[in-house]
Amino acid sequence: MSNNLIEWCTAEIGALKARSLFHMPKVHQSAVGARVMIDGKRVIQLSNNSYLGLSTHPKVVEAAHKALDKYGVGSGAVRPISGTMDIHVECEDKIAKFKKTESALLFQSGFTANVGVVSTLAVEGDHIVSDELNHASIIDGARLSKATRAVYKHKDYGHLEELLKEARGAKGIKGKILVVTDGVFSMDGDVADLRACADACDKYDAITMVDDAHATGVLGEKGRGTVHDQHVHDRWSLTVGTLSKAIPVVGGYYAGPKVVKEYLIAKARPFLFSASAPPAVVAAVSACFDVLENEPQHHAKLWENTKFFKQGLKDLGFNTGSSVSPVTPVIVGDGAKAAKFSEILLAAGVYAQGIYFPMVAEKLSRVRTIVSASHSREDLQEALDIFKKCGKQLGLI
Numbered sequence: 001m002s003n004n005l006i007e008w009c010t011a012e013i014g015a016l017k018a019r020s021l022f023h024m025p026k027v028h029q030s031a032v033g034a035r036v037m038i039d040g041k042r043v044i045q046l047s048n049n050s051y052l053g054l055s056t057h058p059k060v061v062e063a064a065h066k067a068l069d070k071y072g073v074g075s076g077a078v079r080p081i082s083g084t085m086d087i088h089v090e091c092e093d094k095i096a097k098f099k100k101t102e103s104a105l106l107f108q109s110g111f112t113a114n115v116g117v118v119s120t121l122a123v124e125g126d127h128i129v130s131d132e133l134n135h136a137s138i139i140d141g142a143r144l145s146k147a148t149r150a151v152y153k154h155k156d157y158g159h160l161e162e163l164l165k166e167a168r169g170a171k172g173i174k175g176k177i178l179v180v181t182d183g184v185f186s187m188d189g190d191v192a193d194l195r196a197c198a199d200a201c202d203k204y205d206a207i208t209m210v211d212d213a214h215a216t217g218v219l220g221e222k223g224r225g226t227v228h229d230q231h232v233h234d235r236w237s238l239t240v241g242t243l244s245k246a247i248p249v250v251g252g253y254y255a256g257p258k259v260v261k262e263y264l265i266a267k268a269r270p271f272l273f274s275a276s277a278p279p280a281v282v283a284a285v286s287a288c289f290d291v292l293e294n295e296p297q298h299h300a301k302l303w304e305n306t307k308f309f310k311q312g313l314k315d316l317g318f319n320t321g322s323s324v325s326p327v328t329p330v331i332v333g334d335g336a337k338a339a340k341f342s343e344i345l346l347a348a349g350v351y352a353q354g355i356y357f358p359m360v361a362e363k364l365s366r367v368r369t370i371v372s373a374s375h376s377r378e379d380l381q382e383a384l385d386i387f388k389k390c391g392k393q394l395g396l397i
């Protein structure tokens with residue numbers, strides 16, 4: 001066996017560790033919730049994307065159990081061969097209804113949905129224009145596509161317009177132009193201005209796509225997402241989302257015109273060449289969409305908690321950046337400082353994961369907090385008290 005790989009990995013990992021950029025994931029020993037067990041200790045959870053607290057919702061768990069009993073554990077095939085069950089189709093119909101789109105298509109994850117949609121819809125002769133802070137899966141989808149690419153400054157729609165003008169002008173792009181943005185940006189919790197984006201796109205006949213991973217279940221009426229929150233439904237082309245956040249199961253989806261869905265069924269490689277989601281997963285996802293439609297109290301509680309906690313962090317004097325969503329970063333500086341802050345918070349009873357380069361610029365390392373509907377006021381007040389104590393200890397406030 002060659003030692004090259006071992007030597008190379010040892011050197012690379014050593015270099016990352018020297019810059020405090022290597023972190024093993026924390027192992028949880030309990031279900032997702034307001035408080036979780038980490039290293040045998042019960043702590044307040046502020047690092048999970050289960051915004052609405054549906055991971056243990058009785059109707060969702062029951063739906064998964066029933067599907068297991070009826071269909072077994074897996075489909076045993078990719079969707080086009082024999083991996084499409086009635087529950088996959090029902091789930092897609094539910095997503096389309098929730099998003100008020102003509103159709104929806106399931107993928108195995110939000111990551112593969114973005115990779116599949118971007119790389120399949122933008123082909124040779126086309127052009128992709130992407131916000132600089134878009135999720136890695138959008139970037140990877142663009143890299144896999146044979147289309148040319150450009151990146152606009154974060155939420156700078158004037159810059160987007162310049163790039164579109166250049167694409168249709170100097171670059172001579174005659175094909176499709178796909179403009180992609182996150183809805184809620186996952187590291188900063190700020191929100192794209194879809195109206196400004198659509199204004200620019202309309203002038204240059206560009207297709208609009210939003211990744212609503214952190215907005216579905218969160219923004220808009222009943223959590224229908226960014227497009228609905230900003231009332232651009234009639235002007236917007238495509239939505240992609242995940243089923244691993246407010247819908248806290250696993251999977252991803254496309255939502256938009258039916259003919260585009262059909263094209264994805266014919267050509268999207270993750271759909272064609274990777275097995276379909278297991279029945280229990282699909283049933284749990286469907287049950288979550290029922291909860292979103294019928295139990296608005298979770299959405300209301302999420303926002304009540306978000307306002308309380310975000311204001312609490314600001315009042316303590318932390319740098320919370322530009323967030324307007326339940327994702328609130330506490331920006332502290334370099335990676336080592338963020339790692340230390342996360343560590344002392346955990347020791348004091350709060351799990352808030354440090355976020356480092358390459359997820360954010362090194363000097364903007366942070367701990368990222370995410371509240372959910374499952375937190376009580378007492379959980380959040382206790383977390384704020386712990387942030388205060390630890391922030392003072394590190395000289396952050």
Ligand SMILES: Cc1ncc(COP(=O)(O)O)c(C=O)c1O
Nearest residue numbers: 109110111135186213242244251
């Ligand atoms: C903005 C965004 N898009 C896509 C994804 C990928 O979703 P999934 O975890 O379902 O692959 C994430 C997950 O972190 C995300 O934050």
